[in-house]
Amino acid sequence: MAPQFMVSHNLEALLERLRQYAEVHGPVRGDDGVVRFSALTPGILPDLSAIRTLLPPKKYLLHPQEIILSYTEKDGYQAPSEGARPLILFGLHSCDLAGINYLDQIFLGDDPDPLYAARRSAQTLIGVSCIPDEFCSCHLARSPLKPLSDLFFHHVEGGFAVTSSSPRGEELLEDVKDILEEREVNIPEDARRFFGQVASMRVRPELDAALPEWQELADCCLGCGACSLCCPTCYCFDVLEFSGLDGRSAERVRRWDNCLFKSHAQVAGGMSFRKDRAERFRYRYCHKYRGFGPLQGIPSCVGCGRCRVVCPAGLDLRPLAERLEAACRE
Amino acid sequence: MRRLRLAIAGLTACSGCQLSLLNCEDELPELFEKFEFHFFPMACSPALLTGQYDAALVEGCLSMPHENELLQELRRRSVYLIALGTCAICGGVAALRNGEERELLRQQVYGQHLVAGETFDPMPLQNVVQVDAAVSGCPPEKQELLRMLAGLVRGVLPVNIDYPVCTECRMKENLCLLMERNALCLGPVILGGCGARCPSLAVPCEGCRGALAEANLAEALEIYAQKGFDRQIVLERLRRFSPEWQQ
Numbered sequence: 207m208a209p210q211f212m213v214s215h216n217l218e219a220l221l222e223r224l225r226q227y228a229e230v231h232g233p234v235r236g237d238d239g240v241v242r243f244s245a246l247t248p249g250i251l252p253d254l255s256a257i258r259t260l261l262p263p264k265k266y267l268l269h270p271q272e273i274i275l276s277y278t279e280k281d282g283y284q285a286p287s288e289g290a291r292p293l294i295l296f297g298l299h300s301c302d303l304a305g306i307n308y309l310d311q312i313f314l315g316d317d318p319d320p321l322y323a324a325r326r327s328a329q330t331l332i333g334v335s336c337i338p339d340e341f342c343s344c345h346l347a348r349s350p351l352k353p354l355s356d357l358f359f360h361h362v363e364g365g366f367a368v369t370s371s372s373p374r375g376e377e378l379l380e381d382v383k384d385i386l387e388e389r390e391v392n393i394p395e396d397a398r399r400f401f402g403q404v405a406s407m408r409v410r411p412e413l414d415a416a417l418p419e420w421q422e423l424a425d426c427c428l429g430c431g432a433c434s435l436c437c438p439t440c441y442c443f444d445v446l447e448f449s450g451l452d453g454r455s456a457e458r459v460r461r462w463d464n465c466l467f468k469s470h471a472q473v474a475g476g477m478s479f480r481k482d483r484a485e486r487f488r489y490r491y492c493h494k495y496r497g498f499g500p501l502q503g504i505p506s507c508v509g510c511g512r513c514r515v516v517c518p519a520g521l522d523l524r525p526l527a528e529r530l531e532a533a534c535r536e
Numbered sequence: 537m538r539r540l541r542l543a544i545a546g547l548t549a550c551s552g553c554q555l556s557l558l559n560c561e562d563e564l565p566e567l568f569e570k571f572e573f574h575f576f577p578m579a580c581s582p583a584l585l586t587g588q589y590d591a592a593l594v595e596g597c598l599s600m601p602h603e604n605e606l607l608q609e610l611r612r613r614s615v616y617l618i619a620l621g622t623c624a625i626c627g628g629v630a631a632l633r634n635g636e637e638r639e640l641l642r643q644q645v646y647g648q649h650l651v652a653g654e655t656f657d658p659m660p661l662q663n664v665v666q667v668d669a670a671v672s673g674c675p676p677e678k679q680e681l682l683r684m685l686a687g688l689v690r691g692v693l694p695v696n697i698d699y700p701v702c703t704e705c706r707m708k709e710n711l712c713l714l715m716e717r718n719a720l721c722l723g724p725v726i727l728g729g730c731g732a733r734c735p736s737l738a739v740p741c742e743g744c745r746g747a748l749a750e751a752n753l754a755e756a757l758e759i760y761a762q763k764g765f766d767r768q769i770v771l772e773r774l775r776r777f778s779p780e781w782q783q
């Protein structure tokens with residue numbers, strides 16, 4: 207099938223059509239200049255020139271803070287009853303798509319997380335091509351993660367070349383056929399080519415705890431957590447239980463956590479696996495550039511650049527990663 | 537279930553923390569079911585300390601000998617002593633002029649009149665008694681107060697927060713006033729828990745919840761300096777609620 211082409215000015219019509227199926231969210235620039243994924247209601251157009259949003263789309267799958275269980279004497283612990291509403295995410299870049307692919311592997315694996323699973327299956331993902339800026343690093347490290355989407359819009363002269371890559375995408379494409387046209391277009395290369403690469407991961411030596419860089423990074427880090435909160439593949443969470451005033455009910459809350467926080471590796475008795483920030487940095491590095499647990503060998507960094515953009519201390523792990531990982535590749 | 541016996545006292549402070557508790561109007565009936573507000577001079581009279589208390593909630597810092605006596609008495613009589621608000625935790629606003637000549641300060645405020653009794657440099661409760669838990673804020677968040685009380689009903693103390701204001705600010709996807717507006721926002725070094733109340737309204741954090749335990753003050757000062765803020769001004773701002781930041 208020849209690629210489908212959509213002229214730019216049909217964007218609004220397309221969104222209108224998508225809204226017939228579900229709520230549509232995409233990158234919107236607020237009055238304060240911040241670009242956030244938010245509702246594309248009639249009259250609100252996505253900012254497709256923005257390179258990144260402040261928070262990644264993970265906020266739709268794992269809310270920054272949410273009740274995961276409620277307890278009453280009568281019913282015991284109950285999961286939230288609210289069903290996931292269908293949601294179309296429009297304008298996702300390759301890194302964010304790969305980020306969702308990573309989260310899928312964590313939360314839809316052997317023991318799927320029910321909240322995540324429900325939300326994820328109610329989502330339709332529509333990607334848009336992009337060109338890396340100076341904060342991005344997708345082009346520096348080829349990620350084995352797949353930038354999977356239902357539909358993908360490639361920027362081309364005068365509009366978009368639209369391709370589908372799932373049955374749901376096919377269906378949608380069929381339904382909006384009248385605002386597309388078949389046209390021979392040259393689809394230029396985009397950032398998707400940096401993803402889905404076969405990993406040639408040799409077993410890597412342990413990260414050297416004595417490397418002075420860990421301490422140097424720690425000395426500059428404010429511990430604000432922005433780098434992880436804004437990272438599309440940081441999924442650490444804390445679980446807290448708050449009792450009700452009646453003494454007979456409770457709410458269990460899941461909240462985004464951060465491996466740079468003191469409590470992250472703290473266990474009963476006040477003991478801690480990672481007492482100082484330098485150790486925590488090494489841990490963060492390990493997850494971002496090498497992966498761990500069942501996903502060992504799969505770096506979780508998808509190169510979106512958010513951690514660099516939001517760090518008040520301007521920390522950038524790229525030079526260190528270039529050095530340490532290149533040394534392993536040889 | 538037996539109602540828990542509470543003692544709620546205010547030392548040197550503005551009574552705002554105690555007021556926040558009284559402002560939990562919707563929850564007051566439920567609170568009365570669970571707690572006996574036995575000693576609460578601000579809200580009920582007569583107020584006499586008798587017997588044992590399940591918990592003492594103490595607002596304010598210590599600046600007069602009789603406050604010390606009351607505090608010791610509360611400590612002796614209570615299973616838990618909980619510091620309520622930033623003044624109780626680190627001295628707060630009352631400790632702003634610590635280190636200066638007290639007699640001079642007294643004269644500046646009261647002139648030559650003979651007033652009040654002896655005072656000393658305001659200090660946090662933990663300088664003289666063991667504090668079992670703390671709820672920060674100037675004043676504390678209603679939700680935190682209620683969670684702390686609900687915890688007491690179940691026999692647990694509140695979890696310490698170990699992240700700064702920035703964390704919740706980023707979770708809310710706010711514009712960063714420090715980075716994007718070059719504003720003197722104290723968020724990175726201030727204890728979180730307020731839901732980044734001020735930056736969420738585009739107002740820089742003034743630091744009312746006090747210092748974060750692991751605050752990287754050196755780096756924060758460096759960043760503020762790069763943004764053109766005078767070191768002294770920054771430190772004065774920081775000390776407004778956290779007098780321990782002397783440099």
Ligand code: SF4
Pocket residue numbers: 343433436437438439440494506507508509510511512513514
């Ligand atoms: S580590 Fe940084 S660049 Fe990599 S995915 Fe996370 S936020 Fe993006």
Ligand code: SF4
Pocket residue numbers: 426427428429430431432433434466513516517518519520521
């Ligand atoms: S964003 Fe920067 S300062 Fe904040 S925790 Fe991450 S590395 Fe540290």
Ligand code: SF4
Pocket residue numbers: 701702703705706710711712713714715721722723724732735740741
């Ligand atoms: S606005 Fe203030 S509190 Fe919010 S992230 Fe920036 S520095 Fe932190």
Ligand code: SF4
Pocket residue numbers: 674701726727730732733734735740741742743744745746
């Ligand atoms: S943002 Fe800062 S000043 Fe405002 S309530 Fe929170 S700690 Fe206090």
